[in-house]
Amino acid sequence: AQYHAADEYFPDYMVGLMAVLLLINILIVFYVEALRENELEKFKVKFNEQQYNLQMEYYQQLKERQEEVRSLRHDVKKYILAMQAVAEHGDTEELHKIAQAATDIFERSTNVSAVGNPVVDALLNYYLRIAEKNNIKVKLDVTIPEVLTISSLSLSIILGNTFDNAIEACCSLPAEQRTIHLQLRKQYRSLFYRLENPYSDTSRGIRIGEHHGYGLKNINRIVQENHGDFYTKKKDGVFTVQVRLNCEN
Numbered sequence: 001a002q003y004h005a006a007d008e009y010f011p012d013y014m015v016g017l018m019a020v021l022l023l024i025n026i027l028i029v030f031y032v033e034a035l036r037e038n039e040l041e042k043f044k045v046k047f048n049e050q051q052y053n054l055q056m057e058y059y060q061q062l063k064e065r066q067e068e069v070r071s072l073r074h075d076v077k078k079y080i081l082a083m084q085a086v087a088e089h090g091d092t093e094e095l096h097k098i099a100q101a102a103t104d105i106f107e108r109s110t111n112v113s114a115v116g117n118p119v120v121d122a123l124l125n126y127y128l129r130i131a132e133k134n135n136i137k138v139k140l141d142v143t144i145p146e147v148l149t150i151s152s153l154s155l156s157i158i159l160g161n162t163f164d165n166a167i168e169a170c171c172s173l174p175a176e177q178r179t180i181h182l183q184l185r186k187q188y189r190s191l192f193y194r195l196e197n198p199y200s201d202t203s204r205g206i207r208i209g210e211h212h213g214y215g216l217k218n219i220n221r222i223v224q225e226n227h228g229d230f231y232t233k234k235k236d237g238v239f240t241v242q243v244r245l246n247c248e249n
Contacts, residue, residue: 117144119152120159120184127163136170136178143185149248150191154222159195161215162241166197169239173200186247190228193243199234219243 058192131138148155163180170178183194216232219241223230228245 024055042164117146119155120144123156123159124182127159127167130163130167131170131180134167134171134178135175136167136180139179139181141181141183141185144191145186146190150226150245154226156243157218157222158243161192161219162193162195165215165241166195166239169197169199189247191245191247193245196238197240198237202237224238244246 022099120142124142128138166180170180179198181196183192185192220230223243223245226245226247230241230243230244232242233240
């Protein structure tokens with residue numbers, strides 16, 4: 001009789017234990033999800049702060065460049081007169097210095113992205129400054145509307161990861177080979193992004209893209225979310241990243 005009583009009690013005990021364990025597992029899942037949402041919100045807040053700071057830096061840089069243009073416009077007659085004077089004396093070295101000084105001011109004043117989209121402008125100007133400090137020439141071919149349906153976070157991940165990789169690859173090359181070519185355009189319902197940069201076989205930036213691939217994985221995730229396409233190519237010493245995203249507007 002005691003055996004049967006214990007036998008009847010045992011299944012009820014196990015059912016209760018399993019119910020408790022199931023409840024604990026459900027609570028753990030909700031807790032982990034809540035943590036994930038909390039971390040995501042923190043990341044979004046931090047990203048928005050960084051985006052705001054980038055845009056403020058862009059507007060400040062644009063203001064400084066406009067001042068340089070005004071200064072150059074004001075002094076252009078002085079540069080011309082100075083060049084005429086030294087040319088009459090046959091001082092070609094001094095003539096070259098004056099011309100180079102005017103050219104440097106002009107190049108600095110035009111090295112600002114103003115494509116119209118505030119997020120893209122802020123990001124591009126951030127990387128243009130880094131490229132300038134590292135003697136990297138950047139060619140921009142950008143035609144996009146002021147407003148895109150692609151989120152600012154998605155644009156930042158794509159531009160940020162590809163430019164970081166391209167700049168790092170260029171820094172391992174001689175100064176005369178350091179070039180980055182960006183093509184970004186909106187056509188019909190798609191946004192096309194293409195970035196090209198030279199690389200060497202020992203380029204650390206390219207190795208990171210291949211072996212670790214965190215940045216490229218993040219780009220691929222954005223592409224999947226936006227139902228697009230993504231590929232990379234290495235050919236004739238040029239590394240190419242190409243992205244297509246669906247864009248309704």
